[in-house]
Amino acid sequence: MKHIGKKRTAAYIFAAAAVIIIGAVVIYDALSRTDTYETASVAMGSVLSVKIYGDNGEEAAEEIIERAQSAETQYISRYKETSEIYALNENGTGELSDFTAEIISKALEISENSGGAFDITIGNLSSLWDFDNEKNTVPSEDEITEALEGCGYEKITLSGNTCTLGENQTVDLGAVGKGAACDAAAEVLSEYEIDGAVISAGGTVLVYGENPDNEYWTVGIRTPEKDREDNFAALTVSGTAYISTSGSYEKSFEEDGVLYHHILSPETGMPAQSGLLSVTVVSGGGLVSDALSTACFVLGYESSADLLDMYNAFGIFVTEDKEVLTYGDMTCVFEITDDEYVYGD
Ligand code: ADP
Ligand code: MG
Numbered sequence: 137m138k139h140i141g142k143k144r145t146a147a148y149i150f151a152a153a154a155v156i157i158i159g160a161v162v163i164y165d166a167l168s169r170t171d172t173y174e175t176a177s178v179a180m181g182s183v184l185s186v187k188i189y190g191d192n193g194e195e196a197a198e199e200i201i202e203r204a205q206s207a208e209t210q211y212i213s214r215y216k217e218t219s220e221i222y223a224l225n226e227n228g229t230g231e232l233s234d235f236t237a238e239i240i241s242k243a244l245e246i247s248e249n250s251g252g253a254f255d256i257t258i259g260n261l262s263s264l265w266d267f268d269n270e271k272n273t274v275p276s277e278d279e280i281t282e283a284l285e286g287c288g289y290e291k292i293t294l295s296g297n298t299c300t301l302g303e304n305q306t307v308d309l310g311a312v313g314k315g316a317a318c319d320a321a322a323e324v325l326s327e328y329e330i331d332g333a334v335i336s337a338g339g340t341v342l343v344y345g346e347n348p349d350n351e352y353w354t355v356g357i358r359t360p361e362k363d364r365e366d367n368f369a370a371l372t373v374s375g376t377a378y379i380s381t382s383g384s385y386e387k388s389f390e391e392d393g394v395l396y397h398h399i400l401s402p403e404t405g406m407p408a409q410s411g412l413l414s415v416t417v418v419s420g421g422g423l424v425s426d427a428l429s430t431a432c433f434v435l436g437y438e439s440s441a442d443l444l445d446m447y448n449a450f451g452i453f454v455t456e457d458k459e460v461l462t463y464g465d466m467t468c469v470f471e472i473t474d475d476e477y478v479y480g481d
Pocket of ligand 2: 310311312382425426427428429430
């Protein structure tokens with residue numbers, strides 16, 4: 137009996153100690169876990185998702201969404217009649233806001249540095265193919281020749297904030313809008329003194345500051361196939377970075393066994409054929425990553441090195457044979473997670 141009593145006392149002490157330890161762990165965990173605020177909306181025809189760690193998350197998120205939506209409606213959309221770019225395309229000239237002028241200026245610089253592979257005056261050609269509205273028709277050669285006549289970034293002039301287009305030119309900022317929205321988001325995060333956040337706008341992701349749950353940020357890279365929504369690789373970065381992916385799996389259609397997609401060659405007027413399924417670019421700027429992923433897709437792996445060097449950017453190229461090539465030495469770790477994809481040499 138005595139013996140049994142001792143055992144029981146020991147069991148009570150053990151149970152009480154366990155309760156105290158578990159309680160302490162729960163309290164420690166609750167204290168150490170940073171608040172997160174998550175929300176999603178739509179901007180520039182894509183999902184805009186926002187995750188903010190720490191205080192002021194809700195206010196900062198609201199402002200990020202508002203700025204992205206007004207960037208579209210007031211400034212850069214070529215579809216919204218309320219935007220500066222719409223008016224510029226209508227009138228051929230216009231006095232732009234600082235916001236739009238800066239985007240045009242940076243985009244023209246990248247147009248030049250990419251040797252015209254990236255070209256914001258591609259508007260007539262984009263409208264002809266009209267992937268945004270799923271026109272899904274291959275234009276005739278004559279139509280392509282006519283649309284290409286207006287194309288040529290060197291014919292635009294930007295003097296101060298006054299922009300003037302060349303004859304029959306239409307500006308299309310579709311390749312940089314989401315990246316520019318991520319740049320604007322970073323400004324908001326800094327204004328609100330946010331420590332860590334992840335913003336995703338279509339194909340561009342901003343990882344900002346410190347990840348409180350981990351030392352690094354890990355971002356999945358979308359499998360470049362139309363019928364898949366998963367990731368084929370993971371990219372690990374520390375601190376702030378912008379990661380943008382452009383691929384032929386996005387807006388596209390197939391006709392007679394040929395895939396026609398929305399990244400167009402300003403040289404041929406046809407969807408760019410550089411042997412790639414997708415390009416992901418990591419850099420220190422949103423507009424830069426977004427523009428470079430489009431430009432590098434047009435240029436192909438071999439011809440992209442100089443451009444990536446110029447912007448101190450890292451590129452991940454997936455070939456049509458599912459080989460994965462990387463270029464650049466930005467401090468990030470890249471890992472393939474799907475064994476259908478292999479490292480190329
Ligand atoms: P997404 O907009 O799906 O993120 P991209 O950033 O690659 O993809 O941009 C593709 C869009 O950019 C096209 O839908 C078109 O509006 C425009 N575009 C297509 N080809 C070019 C090009 N060579 N240079 C500049 N813009 C382009
Ligand atoms: Mg782009």
